[in-house]
Amino acid sequence: MSTPGQVDTEIETTAAPGERLRLAREALNLSQQDVAERIRIGVDKVAALEVDEVARVGAPVFAAGYIRAYARIVGLPADELIPRFDGLEHLAARPATLASAAVDGNLERLSAGLPAALSRGNGRRRGATLRLIGAGLLILALVGALLWVMDNGSLSLPAAPVASTPAKPLPQNALPASAVERPGDPLPEPPRVESDSHGPQTLAIPAQVEAEPASEPVGREEDLALAPNARAAASGDEPADAGEALAAEVMNELDLYFQEDSWVEVRDARGERLMHRLARAGQSQSLRGVAPFAVVLGYVPGVTILLDGEALDLSRYQGRRLARFSVGAETANEN
Amino acid sequence: MFARLRGLFSNDLSIDLGTANTLIYVKGEGIVLNEPSVVAIRMERGTGNPKNIAAVGIEAKRMLGRTPGNIQAIRPLKDGVIADFTVTEKMLQHFIHKVHKDKFKFFHPSPRVLVCVPCGSTQVERRAIRESAAGAGAREVYLIEEPMAAAIGAGLPVNEASGSMVLDIGGGTTEVAVISLTGIVYSASVRIGGDRFDEAIINYVRRNYGTLIGESTAERIKEEIGSAYPGDEVLEIEVRGRNLAEGIPRSFTLNSNEILEALQEPLSGIVSAVKTALEQTPPELGADVAERGMVLTGGGALLRDFDRLLAEETGLPVLVAEDPLTCVARGGGRALEMIDETGTDVFASE
Numbered sequence: 001m002s003t004p005g006q007v008d009t010e011i012e013t014t015a016a017p018g019e020r021l022r023l024a025r026e027a028l029n030l031s032q033q034d035v036a037e038r039i040r041i042g043v044d045k046v047a048a049l050e051v052d053e054v055a056r057v058g059a060p061v062f063a064a065g066y067i068r069a070y071a072r073i074v075g076l077p078a079d080e081l082i083p084r085f086d087g088l089e090h091l092a093a094r095p096a097t098l099a100s101a102a103v104d105g106n107l108e109r110l111s112a113g114l115p116a117a118l119s120r121g122n123g124r125r126r127g128a129t130l131r132l133i134g135a136g137l138l139i140l141a142l143v144g145a146l147l148w149v150m151d152n153g154s155l156s157l158p159a160a161p162v163a164s165t166p167a168k169p170l171p172q173n174a175l176p177a178s179a180v181e182r183p184g185d186p187l188p189e190p191p192r193v194e195s196d197s198h199g200p201q202t203l204a205i206p207a208q209v210e211a212e213p214a215s216e217p218v219g220r221e222e223d224l225a226l227a228p229n230a231r232a233a234a235s236g237d238e239p240a241d242a243g244e245a246l247a248a249e250v251m252n253e254l255d256l257y258f259q260e261d262s263w264v265e266v267r268d269a270r271g272e273r274l275m276h277r278l279a280r281a282g283q284s285q286s287l288r289g290v291a292p293f294a295v296v297l298g299y300v301p302g303v304t305i306l307l308d309g310e311a312l313d314l315s316r317y318q319g320r321r322l323a324r325f326s327v328g329a330e331t332a333n334e335n
Numbered sequence: 336m337f338a339r340l341r342g343l344f345s346n347d348l349s350i351d352l353g354t355a356n357t358l359i360y361v362k363g364e365g366i367v368l369n370e371p372s373v374v375a376i377r378m379e380r381g382t383g384n385p386k387n388i389a390a391v392g393i394e395a396k397r398m399l400g401r402t403p404g405n406i407q408a409i410r411p412l413k414d415g416v417i418a419d420f421t422v423t424e425k426m427l428q429h430f431i432h433k434v435h436k437d438k439f440k441f442f443h444p445s446p447r448v449l450v451c452v453p454c455g456s457t458q459v460e461r462r463a464i465r466e467s468a469a470g471a472g473a474r475e476v477y478l479i480e481e482p483m484a485a486a487i488g489a490g491l492p493v494n495e496a497s498g499s500m501v502l503d504i505g506g507g508t509t510e511v512a513v514i515s516l517t518g519i520v521y522s523a524s525v526r527i528g529g530d531r532f533d534e535a536i537i538n539y540v541r542r543n544y545g546t547l548i549g550e551s552t553a554e555r556i557k558e559e560i561g562s563a564y565p566g567d568e569v570l571e572i573e574v575r576g577r578n579l580a581e582g583i584p585r586s587f588t589l590n591s592n593e594i595l596e597a598l599q600e601p602l603s604g605i606v607s608a609v610k611t612a613l614e615q616t617p618p619e620l621g622a623d624v625a626e627r628g629m630v631l632t633g634g635g636a637l638l639r640d641f642d643r644l645l646a647e648e649t650g651l652p653v654l655v656a657e658d659p660l661t662c663v664a665r666g667g668g669r670a671l672e673m674i675d676e677t678g679t680d681v682f683a684s685e
Contacts, residue, residue: 065656
């Protein structure tokens, strides 16, 4: 009978760990039954281990435990053997790092007087630096977002009041294109529609829109019917000013007058959003786009709508506050 | 809300608040702290004797039994439960800060914390642990029973409908449990652990050598030559202690057979707890345990040949888990990760 040491050197070259166990067992003149009895498991499990079929033995914790016991009986190094089995590779690193740190570490650390055994000190420090950088970027992003929100908020908040107040008598030509395109402009919607299509018109339209509220409050208060006419006249001049015959043919004009606060959303046939905001009582808005218009009104009783100077009958929405409908050539009969 | 913000800068922790050692496992980082549960308290001279913490952990352990009058090195946990509430809270606070030390200094850490409790602990004891973790700055506190955490950490198939038996031998308590379908079918806790082994060694040495040794020495003896089953070789160790008759420190030699004899009483306590557990286990689960064996975790599992003793006594396969000392903390960490997958099934109610 050979000693465990000799057995080890003899079979060291064999690759399969189960085979190593088997050879070591045979070298000691032990049968599978003997080993099974000493570990107190079934012979089938011992046989399975010898052909490297760890899965048949059970969960990895059991397989590793049996291998450890088997290796002890036949005098093989278990720590070296276990990771070589398929499915037990993950058990390789653990005894080397954590267990030794935990078991031997206590005494070593006590004598060395080191602070806590943070075996992964370097990794953790690197992680911390990365985190610090990450947090810095996050804070920058947050500050940026906050500034952006404040920026937009401060510009869009006055938007409504400016539109509602009777416009300052702006010189019509003094409204430059740059002012129209400025983000958060008091009346962003109508200008944008036009600016998309034609340069010269962008100048004309805002001027008209801006000018309108100036005349509007007076007219609206006294006679609603009068206002449309005035508006029609104004709009009649407008295409001539623009000198765009084509646009005049295609474009329809939608005028909205608000006696009460109401949410308004208007899209034209091209899907372009012409208006999308809360309109205050006393305001008015003139929109140009391709009919039919899809209109959403938050408070129908407080709104009067004119399509190309013709008042629309909104009486069928009378009992309601919210209304969605479309306005324009094809759907004229619907109204 | 502010706590949640600070939570972003804190890691989820699993704490094995043991009588002997406290281990902290951080999700994704592994065991980051493994220190003795010892706190040294300095009494300031002057009015009212204000107390402050002189040292915690390893430093404090080195002071154990070596302190002058105004410093007291104490172990705030006894038998797996809190014996000194405020000191435990301070110790936890210290450890949680230590784990977060090289992170964000301008935030007080406010992690989600899972703490392991002995299964035999009472409601009051569990509440004390929960409160002290909360007092140490935890945003949320979960409790898990130690054997459950140990089983998860050891890699036992706790989700399956088959019995898994785990024996967790800690510093203050030994927990034995049979687990099936993420639930504890049977559990028992005996207040015998590594500390009782040390005490037994101290008593043996005093009785047979008329010499007094300290706790640290006893622990060193246990680690170096202690065994639970007669082995082939006899190990020896030289120790120093105060001779009771002469009052003078003397040096003498102990061997492993003597220590085996000294440890008989606590060992038989644990063996009988295991036997009782096997008696009480429902037959189907008992059959599973008999087929696959029981798994040892905790520092006590490192006592030489403990698995062999249990195998001889019970006739069952007995396996020592990989890295038994950290099983509970790792299992707790795994349970924290499982919150999102399976909910809070595995946690203990208060």
